[in-house]
Each structure stands twice: as structure tokens, then as C-alpha cells.
Amino acid sequence: MRAGANRVAAPPAVAEVLLRGCLPKGPVGGSILGDLRQDFAELCSQHAVHRARRWYWGQVLAVGGRYLLARRRLDTRAKTRYSISRKTGSGLMGSLMQDLHYAFRSFARRPGFSLLVIALLGLGIGATTTIFSIVDGVLLKKLPYPNPRELVFFDNPAHSVPLMRDWQTRTNSYSVIAGAWDRTVDLTNDGAPVNVQAALVTEDFFRIFGVTQQRGRLFSDDDFAGPARVAVVSHRIWQTRWGSDEETIGRSITLAGQPLTVVGILPRSFKSPVADMGGEVDFFVPYNRYDETAASRNWYIMTVFARLRQEVTHEAAQAELDAVSRQLAQEHPDHYTRRDGSPRMYQVVSLHEAIVGDVKTTLYMLLGAVGLMLLIACANVANLVLARGTDREREMALRAALGAGRSRVMAQLFTESVQLSVIGGGLGVALAYVGVNAFEALNPGGIPRVDSIAVDWRVMGFALVVSAVTGVLFGVAPAFKASRVDVSEALKDATGSVTAGRGRQRLRSALVVLEIALALMLLVGAGLLFNSFVRLMNVDPGFSTDRITAVMLRPGPSFPQEQRREFTRQYLARVRSLPGVEAAAAGVTIPLGTPGGSMCCWMQVIRPATEEVAEPVEGTPLGNPESAIITPVTPGYFEVLEARLVQGRGFVDADEFEAMPPAVMNVSLARRVFGDERAVGKSFYFGDTRAVVVGVIDDMRHWGLEREDDEHLYLPFFPYASAHRIQIAVKSGVAFGSLAERLRETLWVVEPDLPIVDIIPYERQVANSIAEPRFYSALLISFATVAMLLAAGGIYGSMLYAVGRRHREMGIRLALGARGINVIGMIVRHGLMLTAIGVGLGLAGAYAASRTLESFMFGITAADPSTYVAVSALLAAVALAACYFPARKAAATDPMETLRAE
């Protein structure tokens, strides 16, 4: 089977690289590697993969070590010959060894300088490598399925089953099309009840991803012909819940009230792509192909995946799908035409794009930011090396005088810089380890494929290349300068000239300008993100979180509707009577209870009922007959959340018994349906039901602080709540810990079988909903801060050095009557001029690059002038401080001392 052959487990890549290095080249080494692979595959088939991997690492020592030892013995024999050739130091290798030797010596001579350079580079390379690891793991690595390029996804998270069947029968571009309906369900009859993520999958789902069972079996065709009786479970749940119990196959479980038998366990390497789109799926259940209830074209439940046939291109598949969409629009105009009459089209996207598409911009933005930071670190180091180069002019001149050619001097300086940067790269990789772990720990969610992020050989290779390039980058300017030293001049003037070489000074100034420009670009980016984050935090959400605890419940399908309502009534009554509880109310959702999605609620067309039209009339709705989101809530809901009542009243207990249901609209909906007229007292239709408006409340941000409220219709909870979700807001001054405990106990008294999703201070729920923007703005701010400090250090170092070099000049100026303030002014003026040029360039660069940030902005544009002005001022102030201290030192020069020395 092709898919099976593709899934042969591979030994650890790093171990294999090490082994390859130890073994002889050619067929001998190759055949040994092959033997070990074959043994590895055999072990994998008998034991867990991690055991086989451990064994393979052992072979690096057992086999590789033996060959290495044998080679060393040979080397010892050849040592005499080698030591002779080393002394003569002939050839390219000889001079390289010599350069490395000198590099180490000069490193040891100035350890402070070298450590500073290594630290700067380590920081830059570390940050870049960390972000690269993430970009690599999430965006660049292939999906862990055979031939991942062939995998596609039908855009939109969910489609109806009949639509999926239409695609299966009417298209030819795919070898397989299958769907998965993932749901949170309760697992009972197996210890304490818990919510788990399960997916109902159609035939061929596993075939698309080329997965075979690790134990037991996958589904047979019979499993799909009738109500589900079996389940296949993930390796993860097998390990964590059942401790890798061998008896798991055949185990009875109850999922969503349905008794099932576990028949198979999936391999550890398999992760359902559904998991990357939210929640890890642990239970797979066959979807009953004769299920009548889900056969409606109105039920959007299936996430649909497919595998393209080998010879079919994406474009061809899309064209075919477009044709099918047009056919369907003709056959079922009520389902597959848009309001403007055009057919509803669907997109085929690559699965990789579907999974990572959303985070691409974010990650590349971060990579760009750390890239800038690395460039600043490079400029900083180049500046340091240049400063040091001035001191080493004589050394280089001496070498040249003794016969070293220009290329030889340059080669030596390059060796020095590359050596430093490679050590810095080593430090960077270590930092990247820390950074990647920190990122995984802090990841606010929203980043898929986190488990494929690793500091592996690809990342190491990247770090090595970056280090080498960095070494060349910061080494090139100093090396050129040093190689063009005028030998006789440098040797003659042992004490150095009154002013530093103009060329060198210009180069250093250019580097400072570059640093400032790059730092400003980062600062603008960070400033924009911070600015929009502050605006996001200050948004008026339309409700209060004060002293509210949220209880999130998800009674699965095993709780019938009647039972759910009855449970809510009883639970609320008990909670309200708890000591210290001021009020409590429930809704299908509370605002920000389900951030990001409106999947929780149902939507219906709303239209006003005019007096002449007592019954709904097809086709003549007034205004714009769009749907509104319908949220059933209990009495007290608006009061607990402190929603602002604009007209009328909220719900009361008697409302559930009214013949014509009372309803509350939010302002957006009321305005759409009734325009500027007073809404209270007016009646309307939702679907075929006539209701009357009793109140209008201000909009509340339900799905995210950054999203305006949709048009919302609130109905009495008891007759209308049908969703598998109940969210309860409890207002109380009691400390959260003890309150949560009581709420939990009370729940189990009322309904022992109900799993709790979460009990959380409402404030935290709201904070969590903006965790992502907070995380990214914090990250960018920390990068920008480091960049600013690096740039400030660059200016400071550069000025300090210039002052040191011009010590005598300053002394003479002061002796000739210049005042301290003049000297300070002179230095600061120079520094500020560089800053001004840098800021000017940086602003232009930031403006050009700001478009990439547009999608992260909230409440401001990426060209927000106030941010640009504020960060420029900040950077200028920091630069001023960085110039002032060296200037003060210059002004404090004792003129007498200088004159005496002259």
C-alpha cells in the first residue's frame, strides 16, 4: 500500500547526521546506515517509537563511536607527519589555522570586548532564531501526512452533508473526499464526567490522511451503515486517560449518551487536522450515512477535506467545483444562490493554507521585527569593531610591513569576526531554546501546529547561516578599512593624530544613523500596536464585569432540551440563595463567553409586523430582511451585566407564560427594523413567530472587544433555549476561590452528570479575549525596547569613543578659551544631527513598512501621526541622553594637563 510505505518511521535526524559523520564514506557507511534503519523499522513495529528512537541514539555510540575510535588510532599514527606540516603552515588550510589561532589570542587579550560582541550577537541571533523556529514549525514544515501537497480543504468551516455528497458524486478531481463533524461532547460511564472533543467522520476520512491504526482496527464499511457502535481513539487519550492500557480495545464508553466500543487506537504521529483548527480531537466515531436528521441542506456541520488526484492542478479543481456550484444553484436556488441571484461559490484551498493562513502575517511581521533587531545588533558590533580597529591600526601596519598581503590581513580580520559571530550564534541557539519554550508557554492560542515547533537541525542550520552572514556583515567594513592602512603613516605616528581618521569617523557615523533608523522603524511598529491595544482596552463593551463570576456549562446531547431548562431553573434558584450572592442570571451566551465565533446561537430573519399585515407575507418584507442573532436569556440577565436599558424593560419571570413572546432588541436591531421610531410596544416576526418588543438595550460586544455587536434579539430563556450551552453570570462580593467551590458543589447537587467547562472571574474571561493582541504588542514592544537600547548604546559608545580620540583637541580648545558648555554643545550637536538623519530615514522606512501592520490596527490607522511623533520624540530624548554624558566628560578635560602633555 502506497500510503503505508510512506509512513515508515524515520530515526532521529540529528542522530543519523552524527552517525553519518562517524562512519566511512561511500557504500560501506551507507550500507551500515541502511542496516540500522532496517533494524529501527523492525523495532518500531514491535515497540513504541520512542523506544526505537532511544535505541537508535545508543547506536550512535555503539557503532559510530567505534569507528571514531578506530579513526583516531589512525590519526595518532599520522601525527608526526601532521606536526611537521603544521609548522610550515603552508597552503590555505595552514593560513586558516593560523588565523584561527590569532583570533583566539586576540579574543583572550580583550575578553571584555569579545564578550560584549558575543552577547550582542547572541541576543540578535537568539531572537531571530526563536522566531524562525516558530515560522519554520508553523509555516514552512510540511504537514505530517503523506503527499501533503495533494490535501485540500473546502473553504468555510462547515458544510451540509448533502452538499458534501454532491461534491463526492459530481467531481472527478479528487481521489477521496471526506468530512468530519467535530463537537464537544460529554464522556460518561468512565470516571467523573468530562467534556471531550469528538469527531463524527465519514467513510475514507482516515484514508485521506494515510493513517493506519496502531492497535485494533479502523472503521469498516458496515460501521457507517447505522447508528454508531464503535469508536477509534487518539494515542494521546489512550496514554493520558487509560495509561496505555492494553485492554483499551474492547472497552465500553458512553459518548454523548451513546454507548460505544473502542475498536482502534491511532498512532502517536497522527494528529487530526481538525485539531489544528481548534481543540484536539481524541475520539473518532463513524457518521451514520442513513442519519435522516442531519440530511438537511440547512445543517452546516461537516468540515470537508479531500485529496487531489496526482495529475490535477488546483486551478482545474477550482474550475470543476465552480461548475458544480453553478449546477447546484440551478437545482436548489433556495440554498445555493446569493441574495443578488448569483450562484454561491466555494473555494478549494490547500490544507496547509487553511490551517496556517490566519497567522502568516503575524509570524512574518515578527520575523521582520527580529530581523531588524539583528541588523541593529550587527551595526552596533561593527561600530565596536571599528573603534577597536583604530587601536589596532599599528598592529595591522606592522603585519603589512612584515610582508602580509592585503588579502591576508582581511582574511585574518574576517576570521576574527566570523569566529565571534559563530560563538554568538551558539549562544543564540541556547537562547532560542529558552525563547521557544517561553513562546509555547505564553502562546495565547490562535497559533496552530505548535507541537511542530522545535529547535532542530533545520533551525541550527539557519542559526549557523545567520551567524556566518552576520560575521561577514559586521566584519566587512572594518576589514576593508584596516586593509587600506597607510603603513608608513601609521607606524610614524605612534601616538595617534589629533583627530581621528575622517573616513573611519564617517563610516561610524553612518552606522549610528543606520541603527537609529532601524530602531525607529521597530519603535513605530511597537507604538502602533501598543496604541491600538490601549484603544481596545478602553472600548466600552456595553456591560460590566464588576464582581461577576462566569460559570460555563455545556450539557451535551445526552441532556434533552426539557432537562436542560429544568436544570437551569433549579440551579439558578439555588445559586441565588447562596450566602453573599446578590444576583444570578443565565443565557445561551454571555458577552465574550465565546470569543471569536457566533456559532453558538441561531439566526433568524426578522421583519416588522405592520398593522395591515397580520400574518407574515412571503417576499414583501419591509426594510432589509436580514437575520439577527437570537440569544435566549433569563430574567435578571441585563441587570447582572449592567447592560444599559435604552427603552422599556428587561425580562421578568412572568414573560415565559405570555402568549405573544416578549422580546428585547439591541439598539442596532431596533434601528434596522423600526428606524428612528420607538420600538417598545411594536410587534415583529422572527421566522413565523410573532413577538412584541418590551425593551431595547445598548449594544454589547459579544464576540470580541474589537468587533461591533451584531444585531441581537433576546428572548425569554425558558421557552426558547435550545442550544447545548448555558452560561451563567453570578454577581457576588465573596472571594472567587470559595465562591467557585460553592458553585461547583451546588451544580453537582442539582445535576451530578454534568461536566463543568469553566468557572472563571468574568474579568479574566474578558482579558483572555484580548490575550492575542496583548501578547503580540508586548512582544513587539520588548523587541523595540531592546532595539532602542542597542541604538542608544551605539550612540553612546560612538560619542564616548570620539571624545576619547579628541581628548587633546578638547584640551586645546578649552585652553584657548572655549567654555565647557561650548564643548558640550559641539558634541551634542553632532550626536543630534546623526539622530535627526536617522529619525528621518526611519520615519520614511516605517511609513513604507506600516502597511503590513494594517490588519492589526484597532481604532487607528497604520499611518497614525501621533504615534510617529511620540516615538520620534522618545528616541530623540534617549539619543540626547546618550550624547550628553560623553559630552560632559569632554567638557571636564583639564586644559593644563593637555598643554603639559604637548
Place this chain on the structure above:
Amino acid sequence: MAASYIGEFEQMVLLAVLQQGEEAYAIDVRKELESSAQRPVSRGALYRTLDRLEAKGYVTWQLEDGSPIPERGGHPMRKFRVTGAGVEALRASRSALLKLWRGLDAVLDES
């Protein structure tokens, strides 16, 4: 004949290669050794010994024809063969041992 002396493990390896006949792959040679000698055999020791025997001219190898199987990650496979000199060395070693055994059967049978 001092030059043809071979160590115990070398002898065992040569014999195991002979036991495999025409199809003596290192993997099978190791399995043969483990099952006859009843002890684990380090792969490192086996490969180094095969190298040594090759250097002495006692074994030769050739690459297996045909495309490599996927479990080997595309790596080639070596098929070993004992040379005439190898057989000769085994013979010499065996006759030396037999000479030393002569007359000792009674002593060793008792223990």
C-alpha cells in the same frame, strides 16, 4: 602460520557468513551469531570485525542489485562472501584447535 591467525570473534563471524550461504547480509549474520552464541552482539563490533576481515582478504562484499527497500531509507545493502583465503584461515585455525584438543576429551567431559 602466524599471519593466518584469527581471533575467536573473527572465526565466529566467518562461520556465520558461511552459514548464510549466498545471501549473507550483515543483519542476518548478526542474528545468526546471536542465536548460535546465545549472547547479544554489538553492531559496532560486528561491522569493525567485517572491516578487519576484509582488510585481511578473508571476506569480500558486493552491493545488492535492484532498488533499495523503503525501510532502509534508500541506503544500499552489502552481501558478504568468505574468500578462499578466509576458508583456508578457518581450516588452519580449526586444525590447530583440534591438535590442542587431542587427548583432553576425558578431562573436559568430566567437568
